[in-house]
Amino acid sequence: MSSTTTAVILAAGMGTRMKSRHPKAMQRLGNQPMICHLIKTAQRVVDRIVVVIGPDMDELARLVAPHKTVIQTERLGTGHAAKTGLDILDAGKAIILYADNPLLTASTMRELLASQSDNELSLLGMKPRDPGQYGRIVTGDNGHVKRIVEYKDASEDERKISLCNAGMMCADVQHFKKWLADIKLNNAQNEYYLTDVVALAAQQGSVTYVEGTEDELAGVNSRAELAQAELRLQQRLRRQAMEQGVTLVDPSSIFLSSDTILAQDVIIEPNVFIGPGVVLEEGCTIRAFSHLEGCTVKPGAMVGPYARLRHGTVCHENSHVGNFVELKNTNLGKGGKANHLTYLGDSEIGAGSNIGAGSITCNYDGVFKHKTVIGERCFIGSNSVMVAPVKIDDEAMTAAGSVITNDVPSGALAFGRARQTNKDGKGRTLQETLRQKKEQG
Template identity: 60%
Template structure:
């Protein structure tokens, strides 16, 4: 929220299809750190603006949903950024308006505050600019005597203008009253026959002061292609890794760990190489996530060991001191305090009591082809290797399930359950069988 008495409305332009993305998905919905691009910008803008309006294209209900609870308005015809800004005009309010592009997800609240400061210090129009190493096809900012005179789009620029290093970053701030006037005066007499938002700069500069606030290229880079999306993902991951380490986590090989925007890593957590965090993961203090593990929508309690090569799926809670080992998959499981599932196991839709040991190769058969069913295992139990637990089934406290058993009925507290055929031995039958088989092989 703004600290001044003048309210601030933020308008985010998100109607673009992003043709260079080669995608049916609206550009603003492409994901960065497992969150739609536009939501990164909304989260930042919420820190400075009193109201947010998102301009979307026709038939973009998913984008409107992503913008919720903020207001969305539809640009029914894509006639340029100036036309998109006009679409939001009824919601400008009577204070200041800041206009941003949805494909600039890395912009920081500090930079937005710098832009607002330029407005407060006398600029009728404040804009963001940058000096990229390769200006490429960015619009160029033409200055004179320290003030901005106009912005020329790359397609309309002369060779001399293309040599200018200061480029437009696409964010503008002015009073709602002034913007309404300037937007009403722009036309589409240009190479693309579009209404350019950037034309408000020349209109403002005719009689007013226009200032350019320069920020870092890495923060203002836009996303217009899959390659640029990957570059921005790299930047976001660097930020998230640095934040995790600054907050007290150890990343053995930071460049190989991938976070989601909402990943929560507490102090004294160790993360080994090649770990992927999907959305909705919290890891509590003193836990270790070993190499090549994949986690999503789960909570890892204190002093828990995960992996290596573990997959922790949505709905799973690993309580304090529990262990999940190599090639173990958990889905919608509560693994009690001190419980262990250390080898080659699938547990789905299950509750495992405290200090229970799950043997190698154990499977909870939770799906009958139509419905999911739950398995409940009590505390201090032991599930032998290669046990198959056919849900719905309840296994009591301190129960022991013999290795290789198929369990289809409930097991009471303290009981030992066998669910396998009785072993029998046929004297000499093994040798006779092998001799017969070898003879058949010799005979072809």
């Protein structure tokens, strides 16, 4: 018999309480769809993943690929959804998971698996601060689970039970199939409840539960609950970062993405937003009010305050990106500086080069993107406009206020501005004329 363990993720719900055109499983958490968190966790524990989706969820199917998807053509409840996923399995163990429980950890999933080994069925429970409308886990004197009662079907005494069903459960595939074939439409929702298999399993043998925390197991069914899950995830990510040797000056004001890679001795100042695809290497500093996504910051580099790094950007060792500077698809070389009010897009900046305040690369002509290459130890004067494609070779300079449209040879000084003309007395006369017009209204 196969010893394969399969995670069957129920993700067919549209999430009407989200008031969204997108399936509930695709709502974003930590800058990625909720279901991606659960899949990433499950991959560390199980051998195979099957995702149950609804009709017309092609976008979700593409997102979870290459994992197998099956379509629940009729939404007849969680029991029907689980049966749809289990129908393609032959043997082994199955863990039934829900896409709206994205914060489940690998350790809890492993504990659920282990507890099932000596029991017919194992499930996850929790004792939330407000039990609300969660289903209640009814246990016997021996501590084993007798059944689960949904809130809408529960008596007043049953609603007082503090142990709530978190939804996830584990059992042998063939046992699951047998129980699911026997459940009935005998509830307030007129649906096949997955939870009804618990009483059937209890008749066959022992059913146990693993108790987790609300922070890990609470479901996400509304925008408000999504915000609460985001808060819990951010607290988890911040705690992990600090345990790895990262300094978060004001942790509560720093937003991390679930894929953020942080090395030790990184310093992140308050009010920093880190989007997807960011790597911060040892000893770099991200100063306050900066926004980063899709970029790498090398050791000793300093970014901000008030800086923006976009996709494809690499700030190399000991480089400096200052206030109100934006870099997109740019390599800023070792020791390179762009300290003030600058935009560098689709550019290569050599080691030790300095980009003056107010300088920009004109990388887009309305149809195509073009590249600017600046060599090593160059000095770009303030308010220089570099019209790509253009190359400025090593140790060259541009005069302040220049528009650079042609390549600049190594060591050259490029002037690209109109000659200044002074007209004696004209400034005073013009100001007096303007004041007179203002007084006249």
